[in-house]
Amino acid sequence: MKKLLITSLGLVMALGSLSASAAGWRTCEGNKIKWDSNTVTMRASNVSFPAGSAYGNALQTSIDRVNDNPSKFNFSLVFGDTSIGRDNGQNETWFTSDPDVHGGAPARALSWRHCYWAFGWHYGIDEVDVVFNTSENYTTSMSKTNLWPFGGSFRPFQTTAIHEFGHAMGLTHENRWYSIMGSDWTFIHANGDTARSYFGEDGAEGSVILYGATAGTMEDLSLTNFKYLGKDGEYSTHQPTQLFNSSNAVLSWFTDAGERRYRVNKGQSVKLELTGENNGKTNQTVKIAYYISTNNLISTADRLIATGTVTLNRDQPATFKSNLVIPADLVSGTNYWVGAIVDYDNVLTESTSTNNASYLPIRVN
Amino acid sequence: MKKSPLWLAVLSALAVQSALYTTTASAAVAAPESTATVRTHALLNQADLVFTGKVVDIQYKDSLDGIPHTFVTYQVDDVISGRPDGKQVTLRFMGGRQQKGEVIRYLDVSETPEFQTGDTDVLFVSRNASNICPLADCNSGRFRNRDGVLTSDDGRVIIETADRSYAISSAVLANDSGIKQDIGRSINEIAAQTREPKAEAIPVTAVKVEKFVTDLKVQAREVASTRAKEPVFISASIRDDFKSPAMAPAAAPQEGAPNLLRRTTTPSDFDRWEEDAVRKNNGNPVL
Numbered sequence: 261m262k263k264l265l266i267t268s269l270g271l272v273m274a275l276g277s278l279s280a281s282a283a284g285w286r287t288c289e290g291n292k293i294k295w296d297s298n299t300v301t302m303r304a305s306n307v308s309f310p311a312g313s314a315y316g317n318a319l320q321t322s323i324d325r326v327n328d329n330p331s332k333f334n335f336s337l338v339f340g341d342t343s344i345g346r347d348n349g350q351n352e353t354w355f356t357s358d359p360d361v362h363g364g365a366p367a368r369a370l371s372w373r374h375c376y377w378a379f380g381w382h383y384g385i386d387e388v389d390v391v392f393n394t395s396e397n398y399t400t401s402m403s404k405t406n407l408w409p410f411g412g413s414f415r416p417f418q419t420t421a422i423h424e425f426g427h428a429m430g431l432t433h434e435n436r437w438y439s440i441m442g443s444d445w446t447f448i449h450a451n452g453d454t455a456r457s458y459f460g461e462d463g464a465e466g467s468v469i470l471y472g473a474t475a476g477t478m479e480d481l482s483l484t485n486f487k488y489l490g491k492d493g494e495y496s497t498h499q500p501t502q503l504f505n506s507s508n509a510v511l512s513w514f515t516d517a518g519e520r521r522y523r524v525n526k527g528q529s530v531k532l533e534l535t536g537e538n539n540g541k542t543n544q545t546v547k548i549a550y551y552i553s554t555n556n557l558i559s560t561a562d563r564l565i566a567t568g569t570v571t572l573n574r575d576q577p578a579t580f581k582s583n584l585v586i587p588a589d590l591v592s593g594t595n596y597w598v599g600a601i602v603d604y605d606n607v608l609t610e611s612t613s614t615n616n617a618s619y620l621p622i623r624v625n
Numbered sequence: 626m627k628k629s630p631l632w633l634a635v636l637s638a639l640a641v642q643s644a645l646y647t648t649t650a651s652a653a654v655a656a657p658e659s660t661a662t663v664r665t666h667a668l669l670n671q672a673d674l675v676f677t678g679k680v681v682d683i684q685y686k687d688s689l690d691g692i693p694h695t696f697v698t699y700q701v702d703d704v705i706s707g708r709p710d711g712k713q714v715t716l717r718f719m720g721g722r723q724q725k726g727e728v729i730r731y732l733d734v735s736e737t738p739e740f741q742t743g744d745t746d747v748l749f750v751s752r753n754a755s756n757i758c759p760l761a762d763c764n765s766g767r768f769r770n771r772d773g774v775l776t777s778d779d780g781r782v783i784i785e786t787a788d789r790s791y792a793i794s795s796a797v798l799a800n801d802s803g804i805k806q807d808i809g810r811s812i813n814e815i816a817a818q819t820r821e822p823k824a825e826a827i828p829v830t831a832v833k834v835e836k837f838v839t840d841l842k843v844q845a846r847e848v849a850s851t852r853a854k855e856p857v858f859i860s861a862s863i864r865d866d867f868k869s870p871a872m873a874p875a876a877a878p879q880e881g882a883p884n885l886l887r888r889t890t891t892p893s894d895f896d897r898w899e900e901d902a903v904r905k906n907n908g909n910p911v912l
Contacts, residue, residue, distance in 0.1 A: 346872060358870060374729065400880060
């Protein structure tokens with residue numbers, strides 16, 4: 261049985277207070293190019309995405325994750341499309357094996373829009389087709405060990421699909437922040453052995469800018485152990501968050517099961533870096549708790565080592581460091597995981613709480 | 626979607642796995658961070674024609690099945706590899722502007738470059754009038770000449786690394802300011818709520834276009850020696866009727882990922898209980 265050791269540091273962090281908003285979109289004479297309806301139907305090819313198949317289910321999950329946004333917009337996904345066509349008035353998605361079509365890209369979005377003046381400006385999205393490349397090393401599995409960002413050999417299909425449907429919504433690429441509209445495969449959440457794809461704060465912000473906030477309630481906070489690294493052309497690149505000593509130097513680490521495991525000393529003061537996101541409708545100030553765990557799953561059943569509060573505004577992701585002390589009674593030569601849970605007292609009603617926790621692996625010297 | 630071909634696969638590996646390299650590199654001042662290797666041999670192998678030139682014309686035409694295409698014509702300056710059919714080369718890209726009466730529409734095809742009259746480039750052309758983007762690895766097959774400095778399609782400076790290979794740096798040369806001329810694809814500006822990245826100083830290891838072309842010609846001779854006689858490269862003609870590639874749906878790829886669990890520690894009874902409890906709690910870690 262784990263011993264609870266509560267140390268309250270009274271941490272208060274206000275994050276995401278930058279005034280600039282995230283996201284990008286196309287315009288027509290200053291007007292945002294978007295759908296003229298808040299609900300758009302996407303049709304899945306019966307050849308590529310049979311209903312109930314692994315890829316069909318992965319596609320549905322991806323659409324669901326895009327729809328988990330605080331705007332009025334959502335996609336409805338229909339299976340069983342038997343006649344794929346371009347410019348046929350239908351938004352469709354399918355796989356192609358034709359190199360003349362995919363040209364080596366893992367996926368392409370073919371977006372039709374209009375912008376012209378005729379007794380006033382006319383503008384909007386007309387149709388979007390999303391085509392995936394059969395040659396890309398996709399997997400529908402979200403088991404971390406399979407996935408590129410965790411040292412695996414496969415590209416998560418869900419993150420790519422969410423990125424493409426972000427385009428279908430009207431969003432462009434993003435290279436300024438940690439965003440699904442950047443390098444999608446490293447925009448991912450993990451707590452435990454399974455990773456989770458999601459739309460994220462930047463996508464949420466973009467959806468609200470284009471379509472307005474939902475009239476109802478929609479709140480969601482999340483923590484992830486990835487952060488913004490830099491730019492690769494139009495795309496943001498991301499890297500794992502890090503563990504620092506009290507002088508802000510990155511602690512030494514080694515690769516363990518595809519993730520960085522940091523070497524710490526008993527009683528050492530460290531700074532845990534995580535990225536917090538507000539994927540919901542309104543700014544939130546909630547409690548945050550920090551834990552030591554004997555596995556990579558952080559829960560409130562783990563050993564509590566600190567608490568605080570955090571303010572997450574919905575504009576852009578916030579990567580932050582928290583001052584913690586590694587307990588002095590941990591066992592040398594043993595693997596642990598240090599992590600956090602946002603809204604650990606469940607005060608906020610969220611669309612999902614699965615993404616409220618994340619971690620970094622450590623090894624006690 | 627961002628692809629991960631040969632040279633971009635290096636990027637994802639660097640970003641995720643090589644924290645130490647990234648940290649060290651980003652702390653350097655003199656040399657900008659190198660992000661990806663430019664594999665010129667692979668591009669030369671893929672290309673039907675490699676040349677330097679300047680965009681002199683951009684026009685649009687629909688295919689027989691009503692899909693707009695963009696015809697980009699270059700005045701060829703220097704041929705590096707292959708045999709063009711004239712002093713001008715016209716490339717055909719899927720996407721572009723379509724006007725029917727007063728209605729103007731655009732087809733944007735993601736991951737394809739945009740062109741302006743006056744652009745001067747080094748191009749690796751592949752499967753013209755066949756592929757929706759007739760450049761080797763699409764965006765990867767285009768290098769820009771920015772006042773003699775070589776950049777990628779998106780303006781990042783190409784640098785020479787310690788081992789004398791080429792890499793795409795993180796330094797960005799700002800786009801030319803001033804009046805936009807004919808735009809190859811998107812006539813509308815992309816609006817972002819913050820400004821474009823600021824232009825950085827040109828890195829000391831930046832590659833001049835002249836040097837790049839000279840190196841390519843040497844490499845091209847090695848590639849040509851392994852090929853049969855090269856056919857003449859045929860430009861696309863806007864006068865010809867054509868069909869766009871058929872987009873027949875294919876079955877999704879076979880799931881290749883094994884269902885393995887890679888654990889570094891043996892779960893304790895508590896760990897197993899915790900995993901089960903969180904699973905029963907719909908993944909919510911607040912138990």
